[in-house]
Amino acid sequence: MFDAPKTDTKLVEVRDLKMHFPIYTGVFRRHTGDVKAVDGVSFDIYEGETLGLVGESGCGKSTCGRAVLRLYDITDGSVKIDGTEIGRTPQGALRGKRPTMQMVFQDPQASLNPRMTVQAIIQEPLDEHTSLSKEEKREKVLALMDQVGLNRKFAGRYPHAFSGGQRQRIGIARALALNPKFIVCDEPIAALDVSIQAQVVNLLEDLQQEFGLTYLFISHDLSMVRHIATRVAVMYLGKIVELAPREALYAAPLHPYTKALLSAVPEPDPDLHDTMERTILTGDVPSPSNPPKGCNFCTRCPAVMDICKRQEPEYREVLPGQFVACHHYNDITDADAIRAASEAQ
Numbered sequence: 001m002f003d004a005p006k007t008d009t010k011l012v013e014v015r016d017l018k019m020h021f022p023i024y025t026g027v028f029r030r031h032t033g034d035v036k037a038v039d040g041v042s043f044d045i046y047e048g049e050t051l052g053l054v055g056e057s058g059c060g061k062s063t064c065g066r067a068v069l070r071l072y073d074i075t076d077g078s079v080k081i082d083g084t085e086i087g088r089t090p091q092g093a094l095r096g097k098r099p100t101m102q103m104v105f106q107d108p109q110a111s112l113n114p115r116m117t118v119q120a121i122i123q124e125p126l127d128e129h130t131s132l133s134k135e136e137k138r139e140k141v142l143a144l145m146d147q148v149g150l151n152r153k154f155a156g157r158y159p160h161a162f163s164g165g166q167r168q169r170i171g172i173a174r175a176l177a178l179n180p181k182f183i184v185c186d187e188p189i190a191a192l193d194v195s196i197q198a199q200v201v202n203l204l205e206d207l208q209q210e211f212g213l214t215y216l217f218i219s220h221d222l223s224m225v226r227h228i229a230t231r232v233a234v235m236y237l238g239k240i241v242e243l244a245p246r247e248a249l250y251a252a253p254l255h256p257y258t259k260a261l262l263s264a265v266p267e268p269d270p271d272l273h274d275t276m277e278r279t280i281l282t283g284d285v286p287s288p289s290n291p292p293k294g295c296n297f298c299t300r301c302p303a304v305m306d307i308c309k310r311q312e313p314e315y316r317e318v319l320p321g322q323f324v325a326c327h328h329y330n331d332i333t334d335a336d337a338i339r340a341a342s343e344a345q
């Protein structure tokens with residue numbers, strides 16, 4: 001577990017990123033609307049840190065991670081990785097940048113080609129992006145297997161011969177093959193047995209320390225994110241509603257949605273369990289193709305005000321390092337007043 005961003009160098013800078021998927025209907029497939037999966041998010045990720053990205057299913061986390069890696073042609077906004085603007089770079093011209101940024105997927109079963117051996121799977125990026133000799137590639141693959149805790153004896157086996165946790169290690173080894181700086185981990189443990197989850201998270205942490213990796217760690221598991229992330233961004237319906245250092249976010253969340261999410265996390269201490277206030281959110285999450293006017297959260301917010309239904313709140317740094325998009329904190333700059341506004345909700 002790391003305590004703070006390791007450096008103040010920004011490796012990833014995302015500004016007003018939008019990823020809208022067009023909806024076509026009817027016989028003539030008319031463009032009738034858009035799914036606003038990511039609708040104007042901005043954040044930085046510092047070199048060597050882990051930014052956690054949390055939120056309910058369907059809020060746009062995976063789309064955001066993929067858009068940052070330019071696995072999609074983004075609708076709008078800017079994404080800078082290691083000083084290079086890649087948001088608008090044509091896909092063909094991104095090739096040289098690909099090795100720097102990689103992804104570890106949620107479902108290791110689905111993301112590994114069942115007809116390829118482990119050797120071939122891990123070697124694939126080396127085939128595509130390097131001119132290493134056959135022997136050099138073989139050696140590199142075996143070294144990667146060592147690094148992720150896979151027995152090199154099994155390099156000739158196929159993915160089905162491995163357990164879920166081992167398959168995720170294969171996916172991690174493949175992601176590491178080109179010595180990336182930045183990895184998007186998209187729910188990397190969600191498909192694994194609970195007993196295996198901690199092992200994979202520990203491996204990701206060890207690799208981060210060893211290679212100075214920077215992670216965007218996407219998860220709906222707030223307890224796991226609390227363990228691994230340096231800072232945490234909370235997403236709701238395509239937008240980031242709060243982003244804060246881990247300690248601040250878990251100890252003193254400001255946004256009503258963050259408070260509701262945290263209050264739903266099971267508290268292992270039975271004494272605290274009884275005293276904790278729980279916020280039960282009512283109503284359904286609106287559709288990202290038809291988000292509400294004003295604040296996206298206004299239809300479910302327990303502290304909703306009139307202005308929330310008319311005007312979108314500004315996303316701003318309310319306390320040092322703590323960014324919030326909520327009308328409750330508009331125009332307040334004094335830290336005590338901000339805390340009072342938070343308690344009053």
Ligand SMILES: Nc1ncnc2c1ncn2[C@@H]1O[C@H](COP(=O)(O)OP(=O)(O)OP(=O)(O)O)[C@@H](O)[C@H]1O
Pocket residue numbers: 021035036037055056057058059060061062063064220288
């Ligand atoms: N290719 C696509 N075409 C149309 N809509 C999409 C596409 N991909 C995602 N969406 C929609 O965008 C929204 C956000 O999806 P996304 O998968 O990013 O959410 P998520 O927070 O990662 O959810 P989960 O945790 O369930 O994966 C959802 O409403 C989803 O249906």
